[in-house]
Amino acid sequence: MGSQWSKDRNYIRAMREGYRSRAAYKLQEIQERHHIMRDDDNVVDLGAAPGSWLQVARQATGGRIVGIDLNPILPIEGVTIIVGDFTRDDTREKARSILGQVSVVLSDASPKLSGHRSYDQARAIGLGEEALAFACRVLKTGGNFVLKSFQGEDFHILLAQVRKYFLSVKTFRCRASRKGSSEIYIIAKNFTGCQYDSEGPL
Ligand SMILES: C[S@@+](CC[C@H](N)C(=O)[O-])C[C@H]1O[C@@H](n2cnc3c(N)ncnc32)[C@H](O)[C@@H]1O
Numbered sequence: 001m002g003s004q005w006s007k008d009r010n011y012i013r014a015m016r017e018g019y020r021s022r023a024a025y026k027l028q029e030i031q032e033r034h035h036i037m038r039d040d041d042n043v044v045d046l047g048a049a050p051g052s053w054l055q056v057a058r059q060a061t062g063g064r065i066v067g068i069d070l071n072p073i074l075p076i077e078g079v080t081i082i083v084g085d086f087t088r089d090d091t092r093e094k095a096r097s098i099l100g101q102v103s104v105v106l107s108d109a110s111p112k113l114s115g116h117r118s119y120d121q122a123r124a125i126g127l128g129e130e131a132l133a134f135a136c137r138v139l140k141t142g143g144n145f146v147l148k149s150f151q152g153e154d155f156h157i158l159l160a161q162v163r164k165y166f167l168s169v170k171t172f173r174c175r176a177s178r179k180g181s182s183e184i185y186i187i188a189k190n191f192t193g194c195q196y197d198s199e200g201p202l
Contacts (some may be wrong), residue, residue, distance in 0.1 A: 024052035025176035046111025
């Protein structure tokens with residue numbers, strides 16, 4: 001069975017089941033394996049358009065949910081959408097004012113790809129660092145963080161940075177990722193806080 005077929009199969013399944021994209025199955029897998037979100041968790045999703053992770057998060061928790069993206073997202077009941085750049089202070093503060101305590105930060109954000117492999121990889125790592133900085137600024141102690149990244153040059157540096165701030169950090173490849181993709185998720189649990197680290201991302 002070729003990758004094209006499995007891509008179509010996941011896409012068709014997503015449309016049939018009412019999800020906005022096939023990415024829904026990645027967060028479902030992460031949730032099933034790693035129990036990132038609990039019943040009443042407040043969640044912020046970075047790079048959330050078109051919104052399938054928000055749909056899965058809505059099913060996983062009864063807490064407040066905020067989705068942030070550069071692009072507009074069609075409304076989802078029980079979810080607050082912020083159209084903006086999550087690397088900006090004002091966007092982060094808006095999310096924090098809506099959520100109060102944040103238990104979970106999700107990031108499936110990707111930069112626009114140029115096709116130049118090492119340039120794209122460097123930008124993806126940079127965006128991952130920004131997502132980590134966001135998480136460190138808003139998460140409550142004990143909170144969880146899921147970060148999409150891409151295996152390659154400097155991935156180990158990003159992973160080491162995440163390890164500084166969470167008690168448990170694992171990597172996870174989703175079955176729903178495209179065949180041959182270097183996409184990999186960092187699953188970080190139990191945030192310990194950033195305030196004591198002068199070398200940190202803050
Ligand atoms: C792969 S899509 C996310 C798919 C989403 N998880 C879903 O399930 O529908 C990546 C998104 O990251 C967003 N993005 C990239 N950089 C961003 C930034 N600095 N601030 C907000 N969104 C960003 C892009 O606009 C894009 O919509």
